[in-house]
Amino acid sequence: MKVINVHVDGLEAAVKDGFYDWIAQHDADIVCVQNLKAKEYQLSDDVLYPEGYNAYFIDAEPDNYAGVAVITKAMPKAIMIGMAFEACDRYGRYIQADFDEVSVGSVMFPIEDEHNSLEDKFAFQQQFIEHLQKTKRKRREFIFAGFFGVAHKSIDLSDWKAHQGESGFLPEEQAFMDQVTGPLEFVDAFREANFGENQFTWYADEESARRNQNGWRLDYQICTPNLRQYVVDAKIDRERLWGGQHAATIIEYEFD
Secondary structure, three states: OEEEEEEOOOHHHHHHOOHHHHHHHOOOOEEEEEOOOOOHHHOOHHHHOOOOOEEEEEOOOOOOOOOEEEEEOOOOOEEEEOOOOHHHHOOOOEEEEEOOOEEEEEEEOOOOOOOOOHHHHHHHHHHHHHHHHHHOOOOOEEEEEEEOOOOOOHHHEOOHHHHOOOOOOOHHHHHHHHHHHOOOOOEEOHHHHOOOOOOOOEEOOHHHHHHOOOEEOOEEEEEOHHHHHHEEEEEEEEEEEEOOOEEEEEEEEOOO
């Protein structure tokens, strides 16, 4: 099962730029998309109905802002929208596809912008932890794939010393990721199969991507511990940037 997550910075524009062809070329089973920048009714039929796939969307209340999607080759058993807290659901930050053995959620954490402060970002992280705690009580496997807006460790960004004290690499944010992958026992699936340096999903510009510098790994697939053994390959496709800055994370799990 190949799971891709990518921040597209506008889905309509990405599709016009060949996003669905790119998905097909990678033979993706599930694609978690972040930052649609459109409401579902505003999307064209070419976006709503990708050939060979089923697409599901959740909107943000503000126009031209946030929103996520999950695109699946197999028909899900169910689709769940939101996490039952306002900061998530009002801004269209979570949608989940349930299959026989695993649920895959597309998630987009807030950053500091016109709608969210740094304190809002911290609050969302805490509420996400509470959601993970509830998830652990369910008898199924989960993958949470998307834009977390945090570089967990120094290996996850270039020139980390220069970025200490910046949003995205604050001690509080590192502590959040430490809690997710520590006491909560969830797994950073990418690092189960890829231990390399300079593995980034966001770049300052396309030239930085070509040189593989000035980058951060801000996008993750966080899975339940039983899935650790099934992660067989993990890579970032920096040859194709979406929105001029965002690279996709591609992880293969050895089960159907």
